Amino acid sequence: MRAVTVRPGVANSLNLVEDQPEPAAEEGPVLVEALAVGICGTDHEIIAGEYGEAPPGADRLVIGHESLGRVIEDPSGTVKPGDLVAGIVRHPDPVPCPNCAVGEWDMCRNGQYTEHGIKALPGFARDRWRIEPRFAVALDPALAQLGVLLEPTSVVAKAWDHIERIGHRAEWQPQTVLVTGAGPIGLLAALLGTQRGLTVHVLDLATDGPKPELVAGLGATYHAVPVNDLPFEPDVVIECTGAPTVVLDVMCKAGPTGIVCLAGVSSGGRSIDFDAGALNRALVLENNVVFGSVNANRRHWNMAAQALARADQVWLESLITRRVPVNRYADAYTPGPDDIKVVLEFAS
Numbered sequence: 296m297r298a299v300t301v302r303p304g305v306a307n308s309l310n311l312v313e314d315q316p317e318p319a320a321e322e323g324p325v326l327v328e329a330l331a332v333g334i335c336g337t338d339h340e341i342i343a344g345e346y347g348e349a350p351p352g353a354d355r356l357v358i359g360h361e362s363l364g365r366v367i368e369d370p371s372g373t374v375k376p377g378d379l380v381a382g383i384v385r386h387p388d389p390v391p392c393p394n395c396a397v398g399e400w401d402m403c404r405n406g407q408y409t410e411h412g413i414k415a416l417p418g419f420a421r422d423r424w425r426i427e428p429r430f431a432v433a434l435d436p437a438l439a440q441l442g443v444l445l446e447p448t449s450v451v452a453k454a455w456d457h458i459e460r461i462g463h464r465a466e467w468q469p470q471t472v473l474v475t476g477a478g479p480i481g482l483l484a485a486l487l488g489t490q491r492g493l494t495v496h497v498l499d500l501a502t503d504g505p506k507p508e509l510v511a512g513l514g515a516t517y518h519a520v521p522v523n524d525l526p527f528e529p530d531v532v533i534e535c536t537g538a539p540t541v542v543l544d545v546m547c548k549a550g551p552t553g554i555v556c557l558a559g560v561s562s563g564g565r566s567i568d569f570d571a572g573a574l575n576r577a578l579v580l581e582n583n584v585v586f587g588s589v590n591a592n593r594r595h596w597n598m599a600a601q602a603l604a605r606a607d608q609v610w611l612e613s614l615i616t617r618r619v620p621v622n623r624y625a626d627a628y629t630p631g632p633d634d635i636k637v638v639l640e641f642a643s
């Protein structure tokens with residue numbers, strides 16, 4: 296069968312293998328026919344050789360962690376043949392740490408977790424894959440091809456879950472949300488904000504392309520100005536750019552009792568002259584919280600499935616700006632100027 300693979304640590308080793316072995320039985324009883332795989336920044340880092348780890352004993356890693364497939368068989372009876380499913384990316388570490396021991400692998404303490412298509416587990420960019428029932432998430436059949444958005448939605452479902460847990464440390468009536476970065480994660484974070492009835496603002500550098508219209512389509516307000524020029528103090532910020540100046544600016548911009556969720560990964564190596572004392576003073580005197588958020592556990596995947604089922608399907612479809620057949624995989628993994636989400640398509 297076909298599989299999109301890399302040699303981890305080797306830049307531009309991306310390759311479509313035609314003779315990939317069928318998925319091994321020990322990967323799990325649920326056998327799935329791949330329909331689509333979404334592509335994100337992590338894939339580009341893996342292809343650049345900056346990230347990624349092959350399974351033990353292998354020299355190549357099948358990539359792809361944003362999955363959508365159709366069940367071929369499940370002897371355990373958890374899902375049925377024909378069901379649409381996505382595979383949960385992260386698996387608990389083998390020790391396990393206190394968090395992984397209770398299913399909170401997104402909060403793994405020792406870093407020994409594994410991840411499909413990223414870290415020591417084969418990914419989903421292959422014609423067929425297998426998974427254990429507890430890592431298979433069934434999707435509303437009405438979602439059809441939009442189910443490939445479940446993985447990035449799970450990441451923002453976790454961010455919102457933790458924002459709400461932190462908010463309820465005291466009386467909390469948030470009204471205004473600022474999302475920085477209008478890529479797929481930022482747009483999905485904004486979607487979940489509007490689903491909560493909040494007033495959502497999205498800030499991005501782009502002044503043309505699809506982003507302003509996608510934000511307007513949510514009933515949210517688009518801004519292409521510096522954070523400091525925004526005429527309001529948000530109650531909640533979800534920072535999705537990882538850009539150091541934006542990160543610092545939103546921490547200062549949040550209003551009293553504000554919650555700032557950092558969900559973008561910075562590349563590091565850039566230093567900025569910054570008044571840490573003033574930031575500390577603002578955070579302490581306003582009871583503000585800044586926290587990081589990554590990945591998602593099963594509960595968040597279920598929340599994400601519900602959020603997608605409630606969303607406007609036409610709007611979700613417009614997030615997917617290119618669909619590329621697997622045989623043209625190199626095109627799919629070459630970024631385009633107006634890309635939001637690019638999807639690699641397998642079986643039709």
Ligand SMILES: [Zn+2]
Pocket residue numbers: 387388391392393394395396400402403404405406407408
């Ligand atoms: Zn762990």
